Amino acid sequence: MTSPVRILTLATLFTLLAGCAVMSKDDCLKADWAELGRRDASQGLAIERFAARADACRKNDIGADRAAYAAGHADGQRAYCTGELGENDATLGKVSAPLCAPVPLGNAYQTGYAMGLIRFCTARSGYEFARLGGTYRNTCPADLAGPFQAGLRMGTELRELNSRLDGIQRDATEQRKVLADDKSSADQRDTARRLLRQLDADEAATRRLIRQAELSALSF
Structure with missing residues (x-):
């Protein structure tokens, strides 16, 4: 029996060889419609994919076997939809x-x-998911969503704080460049020093908030 991994490998190869076209005339002449159905299902494509294939062949006056495709698609669907x-x-x-x-x-x-x-759908998972920049798609059922959402909020807060810290550090680097540049005027240097003092204070405050958020997340 062909394994799901083997089916997926064949499907990927078929896609690469076929290029952008759904079906060429030669593809249509040689088509094994049951195998095409299996390949499409192994890529997670719905049975409606048959319509695009059949239409491409129809333009070349070549018919398509929907029954064979559907049978193959069902086989591929079973192989694809694993636990x-x-x-x-x-x-x-x-x-x-x-x-x-x-x-x-x-x-x-x-x-x-x-x-x-x-x-x-746990608080810890929500925290890590948001911290790493994941996009939540409301997949958690109502009875599990509460803890996940709490973690998600904390993870989002931490990600935003780290993003803020990155911005502060980039701005500080630019001001240090002004101070290191022999062409900078006295006024430009004074402005850079003033901004650096403010940026240093902002960085320290942001780091404290990050530490607080990380400590709060330990409860998850």
Whole structure:
């Protein structure tokens, strides 16, 4: 039996060889519609992909086998919609794959996705997810969303504080360049020193806030 990894590798290779066109005339003449269905499903593409393929072949006066494509797509869908993929998607904060919504083909995926949400929708996970710049897509169910949102807010605050610190340090570097430049006037140097004093104070204050946020996050 062909493994999901093998199917995905073949699908990727097919896509690279096919280029931007959906189907060339030669592709249509040689098409194994069941295999095309499996390949498309292995890439997470819905069965509606058949319409684009069939249309491309129709323009070359070549027919398409919808029944064979649909059968192959169902096989590929079973291989794609695994519990492992569902759990992985959930723990990465991804929305549930539309291809894996139908029952029973998507049952394993949905079970894995539910398990992944239990791991993902925690305060600590929300904190790390936001701290690292993740975009939350409201995937946590109502009974798990509260703790996750609390962590998300803390992680967002810390990310913004670190961004502020980076900006302060960049500004300070520019003012130090003014002081190091032999061409800078006395007024420019005075302004640079004044700004550096303010930037140093801002950096110290921001670092304190970062430390406070990090300490607060230890409770998660």
